Amino acid sequence: MTQHPRYVDMDKCIACGLCAEKCPKKVPDAYDGNLSKRKAIYVQYAQAVPLKYVIDPEQCIYFKKGKCKACEKLCPSHAIKFDDQERELTLKVGAVVLAQGSRAFDPAVHDTFGYTKHPNIVTSLEFERILSASGPYGGHLVRPSDKKEPEKIAWLQCIGSRDEHLGAKGYCSGVCCTYAIKEAMLAKEHSSGDLDTAIFYIDIRTYGKDFERYYNRAKDDGVRFVKSKITHIAPVDGTGRHMIRHVDASGRRVEEAFDIVVLSVGLMVGREGAELAQRLGVDLNHYNFAETGSFEPVASSKPGIYVCGAFQAPKDIPSSVIDSSAAAGVVGSQLAEARWSLTKTESVPEEIDLKGKPSRVGVFVCRCGTNIAGVVDVPAVVEFAKGLPGVVFVEENLFSCSQDTQDKMTQVIKEHQLNRVVVAACTPKTHEPLFQETLINAGINKYLFEMANIRNQCSWVHKDDPEKATKKAKDLVKMAVSKAALLEPLTESTMAVNHSALVIGGGVAGMTAAKILSDQGYHTFLIEKTDTLGGQARYLHETWRGEDIQGYLAGLIHSVQSDRNIDVFLNSQITQVDGFIGNFKTTLTTNGQSSVLEHGVTLIASGASELKPDQYLYGKDSRVVTGLELQQRFIDNDPALESLNTAVFIQCVGSRIPERPYCSRVCCTQSIKSALELKKINPKMNVFVLYRDMRAYGLREDLYRQARSEGIAFIRMDMDKELTVAVDREDLKVTFADRVLGRSMEILPDLLILASAIVPDAKNPLAQLYKVSLNDDGFFAEAHVKLRPVDFATDGIFVCGLAHAPKSLDESITQAQAAAARAVTVLAMENIKMGGIVSHIIPERCSGCMGCINVCPFGAITFDQQKFVAKVNPALCKGCGACSAACPSEAPALMGFDNNQLYAQIKGALSG
Amino acid sequence: MKENNFEPRIIAFMCNWCAYGAADLAGVSRMEYPSNIRPIRVMCSATVSPHHILRTFQSGADGVLVGG
Numbered sequence: 001m002t003q004h005p006r007y008v009d010m011d012k013c014i015a016c017g018l019c020a021e022k023c024p025k026k027v028p029d030a031y032d033g034n035l036s037k038r039k040a041i042y043v044q045y046a047q048a049v050p051l052k053y054v055i056d057p058e059q060c061i062y063f064k065k066g067k068c069k070a071c072e073k074l075c076p077s078h079a080i081k082f083d084d085q086e087r088e089l090t091l092k093v094g095a096v097v098l099a100q101g102s103r104a105f106d107p108a109v110h111d112t113f114g115y116t117k118h119p120n121i122v123t124s125l126e127f128e129r130i131l132s133a134s135g136p137y138g139g140h141l142v143r144p145s146d147k148k149e150p151e152k153i154a155w156l157q158c159i160g161s162r163d164e165h166l167g168a169k170g171y172c173s174g175v176c177c178t179y180a181i182k183e184a185m186l187a188k189e190h191s192s193g194d195l196d197t198a199i200f201y202i203d204i205r206t207y208g209k210d211f212e213r214y215y216n217r218a219k220d221d222g223v224r225f226v227k228s229k230i231t232h233i234a235p236v237d238g239t240g241r242h243m244i245r246h247v248d249a250s251g252r253r254v255e256e257a258f259d260i261v262v263l264s265v266g267l268m269v270g271r272e273g274a275e276l277a278q279r280l281g282v283d284l285n286h287y288n289f290a291e292t293g294s295f296e297p298v299a300s301s302k303p304g305i306y307v308c309g310a311f312q313a314p315k316d317i318p319s320s321v322i323d324s325s326a327a328a329g330v331v332g333s334q335l336a337e338a339r340w341s342l343t344k345t346e347s348v349p350e351e352i353d354l355k356g357k358p359s360r361v362g363v364f365v366c367r368c369g370t371n372i373a374g375v376v377d378v379p380a381v382v383e384f385a386k387g388l389p390g391v392v393f394v395e396e397n398l399f400s401c402s403q404d405t406q407d408k409m410t411q412v413i414k415e416h417q418l419n420r421v422v423v424a425a426c427t428p429k430t431h432e433p434l435f436q437e438t439l440i441n442a443g444i445n446k447y448l449f450e451m452a453n454i455r456n457q458c459s460w461v462h463k464d465d466p467e468k469a470t471k472k473a474k475d476l477v478k479m480a481v482s483k484a485a486l487l488e489p490l491t492e493s494t495m496a497v498n499h500s501a502l503v504i505g506g507g508v509a510g511m512t513a514a515k516i517l518s519d520q521g522y523h524t525f526l527i528e529k530t531d532t533l534g535g536q537a538r539y540l541h542e543t544w545r546g547e548d549i550q551g552y553l554a555g556l557i558h559s560v561q562s563d564r565n566i567d568v569f570l571n572s573q574i575t576q577v578d579g580f581i582g583n584f585k586t587t588l589t590t591n592g593q594s595s596v597l598e599h600g601v602t603l604i605a606s607g608a609s610e611l612k613p614d615q616y617l618y619g620k621d622s623r624v625v626t627g628l629e630l631q632q633r634f635i636d637n638d639p640a641l642e643s644l645n646t647a648v649f650i651q652c653v654g655s656r657i658p659e660r661p662y663c664s665r666v667c668c669t670q671s672i673k674s675a676l677e678l679k680k681i682n683p684k685m686n687v688f689v690l691y692r693d694m695r696a697y698g699l700r701e702d703l704y705r706q707a708r709s710e711g712i713a714f715i716r717m718d719m720d721k722e723l724t725v726a727v728d729r730e731d732l733k734v735t736f737a738d739r740v741l742g743r744s745m746e747i748l749p750d751l752l753i754l755a756s757a758i759v760p761d762a763k764n765p766l767a768q769l770y771k772v773s774l775n776d777d778g779f780f781a782e783a784h785v786k787l788r789p790v791d792f793a794t795d796g797i798f799v800c801g802l803a804h805a806p807k808s809l810d811e812s813i814t815q816a817q818a819a820a821a822r823a824v825t826v827l828a829m830e831n832i833k834m835g836g837i838v839s840h841i842i843p844e845r846c847s848g849c850m851g852c853i854n855v856c857p858f859g860a861i862t863f864d865q866q867k868f869v870a871k872v873n874p875a876l877c878k879g880c881g882a883c884s885a886a887c888p889s890e891a892p893a894l895m896g897f898d899n900n901q902l903y904a905q906i907k908g909a910l911s912g
Numbered sequence: 913m914k915e916n917n918f919e920p921r922i923i924a925f926m927c928n929w930c931a932y933g934a935a936d937l938a939g940v941s942r943m944e945y946p947s948n949i950r951p952i953r954v955m956c957s958a959t960v961s962p963h964h965i966l967r968t969f970q971s972g973a974d975g976v977l978v979g980g
Contacts, residue, residue, distance in 0.1 A: 017942070046940050134941055427936045428953065429928075456939030457951055468947040475950055837955065855958070881959030890963070897955055903967060909923055909950035910972045 001091065005084035007055035008041070012079035014399060015043065015051040016371040019071035019080070027059045029136075033126030035144060036136035041071050046134050051430070055080075076369030077399060094338060095304050095331040098290065099324060100276060102267040102310035105160030110167040113156075113233055113263065119144040120240050120260050121233070124155070124179060127262045131186050141190040143259050145240040150195065150259030153187055154244055155180040156230045157201040161266030161314075162701055171287055172701040173266030173314040177205045180264045181215055184223045198224040198256070200246060203693035208316060209785065209805040210775065212656060212663040227716075233261055251742060267314040280305060289313050289699070294543040294810035295552050298327040298817065306330060313698045317786045319811070325790060326814045329821030333519035339828065351489075352443045354419050359485050362393040362418035363477065364409060366400035366425035368455055375459035377470045381424065384474045390485040393418060400425045406438050413442035420484040424452035424477050445489035447836070447896055452480040475909055482908035483901045490895050494831035495875060497582040498600035500525065501823055504574065504766065505605035507535020508553070508809060509801025509816040511560045513603050516820035518565035522827050525597050526560065527569045527588060533557045535607050536802065541634035541677070543809055544669045544700055550635060577769040580859075580876050581796025582832045601796050601823040604766055604780060605816060608802035611654040611757040616725040618754055623732050624725065626653075626756045627670050634677055641681050641751075648734050648749040649675060650723070651691040654757030662777050665806040667755035668695040672703050674753065675712045687712045688747055690736055692719055716740060725752060758806040770797055771859040779805050790819040794859040795876055798822050837879035837896045843869045845891035852883035852892055920974035922949045925964070927957040931979025949977070956980065 025040035032038075040059040043051060061068040062082060072080040104125050107115045115121045120143050122130065133139035143150050157180060161173040184197040204225060206215040219225065228246035236243050241257040248254045269288040277284055283291040283301035290300050290307040298306050308323035309315065315323070332339075363385040367373035378396050385394045393416045397405045400423055413421065421444070423435050428451040436446035454473040462469035501517045503510045506528030517524045532538070534557060540549045560566055569590050576587035586597045610628045618624045625633075627649075633641060649671040655664040668691070675687045689707075691714060696704035708714060717723060721737035721744075731748045738745045760778035767774050772792045773781045780799045783791040790798050800819035801812045826832075841852070841861075846869040853861045853870055860876035861883060863869075872883070872892070881894040890899055926932040932953050938945070954960060957980020965976050 015940075017940075046937055051940070134937070427939075429933055429936055453936075453951065453953075456936040458947075460939035460942055461944055462947045463942075464944065465947060472947045472950070479950065479952070880956035881954065882956060885959050885961035885964075887961075894955065894959060897959065899964075902952065902954075902964060903971075905952050906923060906964075906968050906971050906973075909952070910921060910968075 001089040003087045003089055005057075005081075005086055006052075007057070007060075007081055007084045008053045009079040009081050010050065010052050012077045013052045014077050014079075014368065014371075014401065015053065016076065016369055017053075018074050018076065018370070019053055022070050022074050024068065024070060025059055025061050027056070032129045032136045033123065035126060035129060053079075076371075077402075094335045095306060096280070097324075097327045097331060098277065098280070098282065098300065098305065098307045098311055099309050099327070100273050100311050102273070102314065103270040105169070105173075105265040105268055107159055107263050107265060110165075112231070113261070114235065115263060118235055118242065121242065122260065122262055123159075124176065124183060124262055124264045127183055127187075127260070131183065131190060139190065141187055141195075143240060148240075148259075149192065151193065152196040152198070152241075152256070152258045153184070153260045153262065154230075154242075154256075154258040155184060155197070155199045155262045155264050156233075157199065157264045158229065159263040159265045160268070162202060169266060169268055169287060170702060170705065171314065171699050172205065172697050174205070174697045175314065175316045176264040176266060177201065177203075178208060178211050178214070178316070180262070181206070181218045181223065183262065185214075185218055185221065188221065188223070196224070197222075198226055198258075200226050200228050200230045200244070202227070202229050203695065205693060205695045205697050207663050207665045207695045207697055208318065209779070210662070213661055213776075216661060267310055269311060273311060277311075282307070285699070287699070294545050294547050294808075295813065296330075297810045297814045298323060298330055304334070315698065318789045319814075321787060322789050322811075322815050322818045325818035325821045327817075329516050329817040329824065332821060332824055333516055336520045339520075348440060349443045351445055352419075354445070354448075354489060357419060359390055359420045359487075360392045360416070360418050361388075361390045361420040361422060361481055361484050362413060362416060363388075363391055363395075363422045363424065363481065364400055365394070365396045365477070366423065366455075367396060367398050368425060368459075369399065372425070372455050372459045372473075375463045375466050375469050376454060376473045377466065380470055381454070381473050381477060385422075385424075385477050385481065388478060388481045390420070391481060392416060401431060401434060406434070409438050410442045413439070413444060418442075419444060419448060420487055421449050422452060422477065422480045422484050423449070424454045424473065424480065426455040427451070427453050427457070445491075447490040448484070448487050450480040450484040450487065452476040478911075479905045479908035482904040486901045486904055487896070490836050492833050492835040493874075494833055495582055496831055497826065497829050498584070498598055499523065499827050500597075500599040501601050501603065501827060502527065502584065502586055502597060502599040503603045503605060505535065505607050505801065505803065506530075506533040506568070506570070507605060507607045507801060507812075508537045508556065509607070509803075509812045509819075510535070510603070510605035511556050512813050512816035513605060513800060513820040513823075514560060514566050515556075515563070516817055517823065517827070518563050520820075520824055520827075522565070522824070524566045525569065525599060526566055527572045527574065529571070529573055531570050533560065533568070533570075536609065536628075537809060539610075539628040539631050539635075540809065541631045542673065544673050544703055549809065574766065574769055580794075580873055581826060582829075582875065584796070601798065601826050602770060603798045603800065603819050603823055604770070604772070604803055605799070605801040605819070606761065606764060606766055606803045608758050608760045608779070608806065611759045613653050613754050613756050616650065616653070616723075616752065616754055617727070617732070621727060621732060623750060624752045624754065626754050627667060627674065628756075630674050630751075630753050631670075634674070641678065644678070644682060644685055644751050646686040646747065646749040647675070647678050647688070647751040647753065648747050649687075649689040649753045649755055650734070651689065651694075651755045652719075652757075653754040654759070656692065660757055660759070660777065662806070663695065664755075664758045665695070666758065666808045669697075669700045669703065669808065671753065671755045672696060672700075672707045672712075676703070676707050676710065679707075679710050679712060688749070689714045690717045690723070690734070691715070692717065715745075758802060760803070764803075770794070772797055772799075779803065790815060790822050793857050796826055832875055834874040835895075837894070838874045838877040839872045839879065839881060839883050839892045839894050841870050841872055841883070841892045843867065843871075843891075845889045846870055846887075847889060847891075849888070851886045851888070855882045855886040857882065920948055921972065922975040922977055923968045923973045924949045924951045924977040924979060925954050925957065925960045926951050927980035928953055928955050931957070934979070 023039035718737035
């Protein structure tokens, strides 16, 4: 590996920003889409982690002309290293995960829209920056050309995607429809007037979980959706506007001028990404994405190398996060033996018992070079602190976070027998753990610490008013000291973890998760309510890539059944659940017999099923079948399929309707695949697909293109008008409104396939048993849609497969691998830490109203029926304090943030 | 107190995970705003009860901001 020099010592840089302030070289800021400027020494963006500066050697005056070095002269911590060198690193590893991501399509290369010439044509990423509060215009929605507020904004979809012209990509980028809707909604919110937003699209592909709901909301909020592929836009002279010509719903040609035109650019693998893959010997597909199969979705073609995220295919954040956990899970299986083999244990000095000792507060005021001291009168703050009650020691430091100051602080704490420490410096968000470490090293409980934020929230934001900034800094120190005097040591206890896992659901997701857990050495119980393993995959013929599902399924079932680490329970129902993360007790009934399983984690993979429609003569006429029933005929090699003359698919049966307003995600691709299969069986067959939006997302677009080239007719129907299926003198007759022709049409098929919705189990008791939540559609609701897509808010419980949302087989496998990997993070621990900043309910004050139980988002509070009081489980409590706010009698105390401490802070703030 | 010299004293309860982080970021971005605010970090804006807000006014605050 080569590590490029950054010319800034990461250990010394305190990110004060003085270097960038004084650097004379301004360059366009690529992060802001070149709409603003940065310096030659910079941080890429404000949220960058770690927050450390870097010199751009391509722009730095010293590197170009041999003199300047302004940053080196000014840096208060001597972090600039102009002699920094490129380094070669060699790491010995057991597996490699490629997560190099993708790049946005660049519309400047083949500039068909005039993007490079006209400032009011921006890419969607640039528009994101325009909307951002930290962006070039401070979050004010204005046109780049003249900074005037726009009245009309257009989004052009599929820029560089679903397009086979020079430089563009044939696939669907999968993310642009939803982000364009989001941008339109945000733009409306940011606009002071009545902003007109229009999205010009081919198909709206909001196939992700809850995305259809968002699309509907956007339509209700007045975002216009215009089905029209725009290929040309013309500037309107002197106005900064651009003319878009399109055909409206009634077939009329329309011309509209827009203030801003946003190009919804797609995702692609860049040249560097492809080159790296090639150097590693990883096969790429014809679009330069990593070649992977449906059954091992994160494995590259080269053993030991895994891929995740948008380098595997264009995908959004939730899918990328699921991928990354999946890759970690699969790697974990491969390297299970190496676990803990490189772990070192830290030795910690024993904690001094403070019981009965009066509080002795020490205050350390940081100058942070000139960052604080340049604005705030630090010596005055020090003098002020000396006069505060309980304070026995005050000192100022040049840089409190430097290693020598830390060592000195440890000594001072010991020498002066300090037992409460206040550091007035930057922010606890970044530096609290560091100073707590200092307390631990001095033998003091780390919770006896409080920070006063006199940099980020004082000197940096009030630099033009040193007097008031100093007054505020004094108040902040006073507030911190008032609170610190009341701090009590908090203890963290531990509880042993049971190293078994429970997986609920014997479909592909459940079995895949069980295999990963077993491969990593954890005993797994796999529970299935029916008498067979396999779930919905039993009815599937081939994946969209054409891989044989039944052969794969048989192999997976065999490997699960022959695995000694996996106990399979068929015909089993869960009847009772006790316990929590690390120590669950689940009671199940198997063929009338009751048994209790003890396990440390729970994975819910209870699946979903295909809706059996009650319309279009389904169940009344044998020529009407569902998508899965057709799959079964493929599996059975049904000879009757050969003699069919006409087949019609109806999409969105039971999906995207008011009573079920979600997209079932898989049906478009499955119908395309089945239509191709029918064509293969009988090339003369007429095959029609009646659809609303064809959602062949990602690389599935290739299959859609193939289907059209093979003569399959895709007809966009008008959902507002009636679609009927009737029998007319023995013939099956489908009557529908064609959206393009604007008239009613009839087809007489001899097979009608209903692409039926995926529906969750209506009477699923698991949500209640494990106290986890369902979304409005009845699918399980994850802790965080983007960042924790397989976790529940309640610790130790995970979700995967169709139980979470409709998804394809490869996506279920990935999610199962991810859920197993997340579960291993618990199983791999010997003990769980409990306590610290958690809530504690004072039983004497509790009246047993259960208000706290209803507001706790983590299921951490239970009710003691005997004592008639609520009780917090410290293993589940996250310390949010919602209970303490809900309680009418202040019974719950959030340790470290209790009411008395809060009141002391308030008093400290207002009493000066 | 003269009307034009009035400087409100504002207590801001700020969620550790969002508003407090945002206030830090305002600092990193060197945005400027009046110095009247005294921030109190809480672990969640849901911790802030009507009690706390009333107590703050009782203690002499002219305004309360709950950021979360």
